[in-house]
Amino acid sequence: MPAPQCASCHKARAALRRPRSGQALCTNCFCAAFEAEVLHTVVAGRLLPPGAVVAVGASGGKDSTVLAHVLRELAPRLGISLHLVAVDEGIGGYRDAALAAVRRQAARWELPLTVVAYADLFGGWTMDAVARSTAGSGRSRSCCTFCGVLRRRALEEGARRVGATHVVTGHNADDMAETVLMNFLRGDAGRLARGGGLGSPGEGGALPRCRPLQLASQKEVVLYAHFRRLDYFSEECVYAPEAFRGHARDLLKLLEAARPSAVLDLVHSAERLALAPAARPPPPGACSRCGALASRALCQACALLEGLNRGRPRLAIGKGRRGLDEEGPPGRRGSHSRPDPRLRSPSPASRDSSSPLGSDDDVGVRGHL
């Protein structure tokens, strides 16, 4: 049966049905609609004022590629200028290939590109080194916890280097939905309270961040990239199978099959969550070491690095953070000697924890960014 006519221009054959509304559109009309929606999100949410210097977190993956492309199309209308900032976490066999894609994009679009590497910023700690350091304790390596926090920090640093006023990332609606599911399953009331909006306004000296693709579903992002023939890197991070986000992602796919609007329904729920004031995180101050936004004395990035440097990588994860305040030789475990009955389950398969969206670790881990 031949495809119907496009519902908006009635000239070309339809190439897809939009998942959201079931409307049949041809490629050009769909791309125009997609761009119009992103523009509407940015304008109605007042995300990027005219004259903004915008640092786009580019990883070479489909979301950031589409984001950069769309913003580049819309830049004249919005009056913004773009810089690409790529973060090199030092994951062999994955990140180097992705960076090659970013470089090609920067060359094709003639956008300035800055690459920030973990090895330079964080004293030689690449993700592979972190993975080696956290391995072997009988539990999962929690690489994603480190990667998320440090990448967020690196992105902010790169944005500062290029003199940006705003940071944008390519999170789409599926990411937001997975995040809210994940936060509920983990019981992370603090992140539930912080998340749900279109970004954060940037308090305490941090740059304002936003997610223009937040209301676009992942299917549409992929289709847009396909129709516009964008060149992106589509493999999964080597550490991704260990992340807890995988559970939430499987669940989301099943939910979407049962009810197509489930993704946007979850985003709506996330926007409307009301948490008790006691559950919300305290107003942030500045990290005592690096001056970045922090809810406690040390920002999470500094805390994680502290733990790595001391040879106790789990120092800053969970309640072990209390150990940070002790200045003693490693081996003293006064603060976390309480046995936890919950940990008796043998060989937990994949423990948490990619850092979902929050104020100091905005860029969550997905298969590829």
Place this chain on the structure above:
Amino acid sequence: MCEVGDDYREPAPAGPPPPRPCREQKCVKCKEGLPVVVIRAGDAFCRDCFKVFYVHKFRAVLGKNRLIFPGEKVLLAWSGGPSSSSMLWQVLEGLSQDSAKRLRFVPGVVFADEGAACGQSPEDRAKTLAEVKLVLQTVGFPWHIVALEEVFSLPPSVLRCSAREPVGTEGAYKAAVDSFLQQHHALGEEKQSRPCPQHPQGRAGLPTASQTEALSRLFNSVKTLTAKEELLQTLRTHLILHVARTHGYSKVMTGDSCTRLAVKLMTSLALGRGAFLAWDTGFSDERHGDVVVVRPMREHTLKEVAFYNRLFAVPSVFTPAVDTKAPEKASIHRLMEAFILRLQAQFPSTVSTVYRTSEKLVKAPRDGCAAGSPGPRCLLCMCVLDVDTADSATAFGAQTSSQLPQTQPPVAEAEAPTVSRCRSGMGRAQHCCRMEEDDPRARVIEQLCYGCRVNMKDLPSLDPLPPYILAEAQLRSQRYCPLCRGGRGRLGGVLLGLGSQRAASPGPRLSRRSRSVCRRPTRTGHGLARPQRSRKARMGGWPVITHLYK
């Protein structure tokens, strides 16, 4: 799965592993009895300690919240399933003379027969009802058996939130308990015996065939199982509410257990009801105003309930539900339940983590039915509407956006496209008030919250719905545009500078003078479109005010 804040230990350098449960292990509480059940992650209890633990939890939940006053009439919603049977049994034992610190309220039981919605044959329904009656006679409380078909004869007042006096403070609760105790001593023991069991107020036979058929037609017209389950829940809630109001019960107790509430919380998230989680899964749910729904079993896991019922022979009746034998991927409810139970098997703290997160949710500040008009309420679930304007940068705005270069309405009609035309914030108010009058479906849809709207998409036609819903929708749309918050041609309680709107809207034909007088809306009866008042009454003084419509 790690929770945030999970305590990680470095691998212990030495020391024996924790002892596995073995024959010689004793109950962790009394250290004497042989354990029969393992609760949580390794606490083994003997039979008696388990009973004490279970009963104590029930009493503690009731006592901590102090919502149920002594002498109050409480309706127990019993579905026949294990959790509600357990709740029934706890209340029975708690009210008996020989229990320490007796419960002090006056119970009744309601059983809703949903066989028609599940497609059961009349013989099966009769058989189930016979078993149900047997159990109810054993229990001995005044009972009410209602069939779901009775929703077709409910009045539209069920959907209205009635005002009630605010909940008393701590002092009021204590005072009430003290005065009750004094009364108890004064009147002597025999008066305070168990409530008399000779009130079989349930109806005798099955409802009429036409009602059954209408119900089947309604449920067969729903396209997805998810929407069916939600609709069933809504109708059941309204029915129980009606029973409670008719017989003067001020509280309804439902038997939702911890596991079920965790699943319900995640399901509500996925259905777009994130704004109402605190009401849907909290201990008390006061959205109906005069009748408060409480959930005393919310701290008992399903495992504990099952073991208790088995060990202490609690009677229950199996009734098939809409999703019995449905495959796992058939509905959002089933998916979520399967997911959480699977995760729970892998990580035993899943359910308790979700439950604890639910305790941190608050009801949004605009709460209750106070006269400070918090905003319009959803027609079906009676929560304050959580929809934004049509083109906002939110998930709702994205779905109703008119940005698309559409030259014809979308193929699937049930997407509620007409909702977006109510542009409340954009000054085209008369446009909004006019549009829905042309389309009865849009008129109903605009009065629903986000979650209910999504469910309605799976209902291609609103005609099979029970008449009270449609009548109430009509009544509300006559006088209250939920999105622009204005009256139609007369002053309501909350008007925001709508002079031009009054002039332009096609409200009832009122004289100019009466339009300028501040009047409150009257209730003229079910389904009447316009109040037929004489000219004198319109020009003259105040009309009869029966109820400040909300």
